[in-house]
Amino acid sequence: MKVLIVDDEKHVREAIRYFVPWEKYGISDICEATNGQEAINIIMEQQPAIVFTDMRMPLVDGAELLEWLHQHSPNTKTIVISGYQDFNYVKPAIVYGGTDYLLKPLNSKQLIAAAEHAFKLWQEEEREREQAFRQNMQLNVLRPLYWDKVLSDLLSDNASFQELQPALSEELGMCKDAESCSIAVISLQAANCRLLQRFHGDLQLTSFVLANVCNEVLSPQRNGFAFRYWQTGVDIVILFWDDASEAHKWLLHINEAIQLAYGVQVDIGLSLVNALPQQLHTAFLQAQQGLSERNLLHRAGRIHLYKEESHEGGSVEDHAFQAYIDKLKIAVLSGETDRMNLTVEDWAEQLAGMSVLTESNFLRMQEEIRAVLLRLQQEDNTQFELCYDEEGMFSVEGWRDQLKALLLRLSKESKLSETSDSRLVLEIRDYLDQNYRQDMTLQHIAERFFISRENVSRKFKQITGENLSDYLTNLRIVRAKALLQNTNLRLSQISELVGYEDEKYFSRVFKKATGQTPREYRKQ
Template sequence: MKVLIVDDEKHVREAIRYFVAWDKYNISDIYEATNGQEATLIMQEHQPAIVFTDMRMPLMDGAELLEWLHLHFPNTKTIVISGYQDFNYVKPAIVYGGTDYLLKPLNSKQLIASAEHAFKLWMEEEAERKQSQRQNMQLNVLRPLYWDKMLSDLVYGHASFQELKLALCEELGLPIAAASCRVAVISMQGADCRLLQRFHGDVALTAFVLANVCNEVMAPHYSGYAFRSWQSGGELVILLWNAVQQAETVLNGINESIRQAYGVQVDIGLSLLNPLPEGLQQAYTQARQGLEERNLLQRDGRIHLCRAAGDESRPKGDYAPDMQLDKLRIAVLSGDLERMQRVVEEWARELAGLPLLPESSFLHQQEEIRAVLKRWRPEEEISLELCYDSQGLFSVENWESQLKSLLQHLSKGIAQAPDSRLVLEIREYLNQNYAQEMTLQHIAERFFISRENVSRKFKQITGENLSDYLTSLRVDKAKTLLQNTHLRLSQIAELVGYEDEKYFSRVFKKSTGVTPREYRKQEEE
C-alpha cells in the first residue's frame, strides 16, 4: 500500500507520519500534498491506496478532492481530518465513502485506530478484487472451451437450441429473430501444411489461432462464431447467422486475414442456406461434404460449396485407382525399385490429366497405397500426406516425389527382409513378455538361433542393443505404473521384470537420471 497525506498545515502532516505505525503494514511510500490539486497529480502518478485529507485547503478543498477520488479512484480509502464539525464538511465524507472523520487537534489513539481500520478494509477488498480477477481470468480461459463444447453438441444434435438461444444472443451476438444459417468447415488435417508447421504440427493450437482470426473478422457485424469441433477434433466449424447471403464474402475475408497473418490460405467447405435451428445438423453435414468433395486439382477459389442434388455445375467423372494399385502391388512383389517408380510416374500423369480429383477419393487412394506398402514392410512406420505447393494447393508433382522417396527408403535393406521379419518377431515377443525373466539364451532357444545371432541381427536391423531395448521397454512400463498407480516400488519392480527392488532403482536412475521415488514425486507436483 501507498499513502497520501493532504493538508496545508505542515505540523498536521508530520503528526500523522509520527503516530501511525507504517512498518506494521509494510507501507514505505508516503506522499504529501498541501492542497487538492497537488493530491490529484500524486494520485495519477502513484495511485496511493489510503488518503488522509483536510477539508479546508486552497485551490481545491477536501470536498472537491473527495468527489474527484470517488470518480477516478473509487477503491481508495479516505480519512478526513478537519478542524470543523460543520455538516457541510461532514456530508462529503459520508456521500463519497470516507472511512472516518477525525477532528483537530488529533487524538493519537483515534488516528491510529482509524488508520488501521482503513488499512484492513483496503486489504480485505483488495483480496476480494484479486480473487474476482482470478475467477474472471479462469472464465476467460474456459469461455471458448465452453462454446466449443456447446456449439459442437448443437451441430451434432446433442443440445437444445432453445436452451442455448438466450446465451447465444447475449454472448455471441446471435440476432433474436435469426431464422436461417449456413455452416462452414475447415479441416486442420487438410489445412495448408505450412500453417501446421508454423505451430509445430499442433492441431489444437492451429485451430485456436484460426478461430481467433475468424471471430475477429466476424465480430464487427456479428456475422457468426468459429469454434473447434469436439466430436471431430481436427475441424474448425464456423456458424454463420448474419449476412448468410454474403457468406462467401465473409469467408474470403477470413482467408485474406489468414493470408496476411501467416502467408497461407485454407480450403473451406460451405453449406447451403438452411433454416435455424432445425437445419443446423444438415448444414454441418453439407459443409463437410463440400470440403470432402472439393476438387484437389482446382487452382482457383478456396471456398467449396456443397452442391445440391442434381446440380449440373459439378464436374463429372469418377476416379478409380484400382488399376494403378494392382500395378503397384505387382511391382512391390518384384522388389524392383525402378519398376515401382515407373508405376508412380504413370500414376502421376494419370492424376494430372483428370478433370476431377475429389479429396475423399484421393484420401481413400492414400490408405490403399499405405496398406500395400505396410504388407511389404510391416516393421516400418508408413505415412502418406496430401502434398502442397508454395501456394498451399495440392501438387501432383510433390505427391509423386513423396511416394518415390518413400519407395526408395523402403527398398533399402530388402536383402535382409527375412532377418527383419525375425527381429520384428523377437521385438514383439519382448513387448509381450518383458515382465518375465529374459536372457539371450532363452530368446535364442525360443527362436532356434544362436545367442550371438540374436544380438547381432537385432543390432543390425534396429540399430539398438537388445538389452538396451529391453531395459528401455521395462523403464517405460515402470514410468506408466509410477504415474498412474500407488503400487509399492517392490511391486512395480516385479511387474516389469526385476526381482530385486534395489537393482530396479539403479537401472531406472541410470536410464532417467532420477530414482523411481523422485520420478513419482515430480509427476505428482
C-alpha cells in the same frame, strides 16, 4: 500499499507520519502533498491505496479532492482530517465514501485506529478484487471451451436449440427471430494445411488461433460465430445466421485476415442456406461434403460450396487406379528403386491429366497405398509428408516426390530387396487362394504380377517347394472335397465353383489326385 498525506500544515503531516505504525502493514511508500491539485497529480502517478486529507487547502480543497477520488480512483480509502466542526465538511466525506472523519488536534489513538481500519478494509477489498479477477480469467478461458462443447453437441443433435437460444442471443448476438443458417467448416489435418506448420503441428493451438481470427472478423457484425468442433472430421466450424446468404462474402474476409496474419489461406467448405434450427445438422453435413468433394486440381478459389450433383468421370477409383495400385505393389515387391520410381512417375502423370480429383478420393487413394505398404511391412511405418505447395494448394509434383522418398526410405529400412522373391510368391499364393474359381493360366498370373512366365514357375517352386500348377490343383481339390462332403450340389455346379468349366475334365483331375471319382468320394 502506498499512502498519501495531503495537508498544507507541515506539523500535521509529520504527526501522521510519526503516530501510524506503517511497518506493521509493510508500508514504506509515503507521499506528501500541500494542496488538492498537487495531490491529484501524485495520485495519478503513484495510485496510493490510502489518502489522508485536510479539508481546507489552497487551489483544490478537500471536498473537491474527495469528489475527484470518487470518480477517478474509487478503490482508494480516504481519512478526512479537519479542524472545523462544520457539516459542510463532513457531508463530502459521507457522500464520497470517506472511511473516517478526524478532528484536529489529532488524537494518536483515534488516528491509529482510523488508519488500521482503512488498511484492513483496503486489504479485504483487494483480496476480493484479486479473487474476482482470477474468476474472470478462468471464465475467459472456459467460456470458449463451453461454446465449443455446446455448439458441437448442437450440430450432433445432442443439445436443444430452444434451451440454448437465449444464451445464443445474449452472448453471441444471434437474432431471436433468425430462421435460416449456413455452416462453414475448416479441416487442418486432411488438407495438410500450411497453417498447421506455422504452429509446429500443434492442432489445438492452431484451431484456437484460427477460431479467434474468424471471430475477430465476425464479432463487429455479430452475424456468426466460429468454434472448435469436438468430434472428428473437421477442426473449425463457423455458424452463420441472420443473412446467411452473405456467408461467402464473410469467408473471403476471413481468408484475407488469415493471409494477412500468417501468409496462407485455408480451404473452407460451405453449406447452402438451410432452415434454423431444423436443418442445422443437414447444413453441417453439406459443408463437410463441400470441403471433401472439392477438386484438388482446380486452383481457383478457396471457398467450396456444397453441390447436390455428384462428380462423374475422372475418379481415381476406376480401373486405371486399381492398375496402378497393382503395379506399385509389384514394384515394391521387386525391391528395385528404378521400378518403383517409374511406377510413381507414370501414376503422377495420370493424376495430372485428370479433370477432377476430389480430396475424398485422394485420401482414399492414400489409404490404399498405405494398406499396400502396411501389408508388405507388417507395421505402419508409412508417414506421408506434405504434398501441398507454399500456397496450400495440392501439388501432383509434391505428391510424386514425397511418395518416391517414402518408398526409398522404406526400402532401405526394411531391406525389401533381400526378401522380394518370398514376398512376391506369397502375393501370388494369396491371389490364387482368393481367385482359384476363375480360369487361371500361367500367362494370366505372369501378366498380373508383371514378370515372365518362366520366372513365375521358377520362383514359386524355389520358395514353396512345389509347382504352381500342383498348388492350384490341390487347392481346387481341397475345396471340391468340402463341397462334396457338405452340400448336395450337382457335380457340374461343384466343378464350376472350383474353377473347371468341363465336368468330365474335373472328374479326371479329381480321380488322379485322390484315386476316386467325385461320385465315389461323395458316396464314401
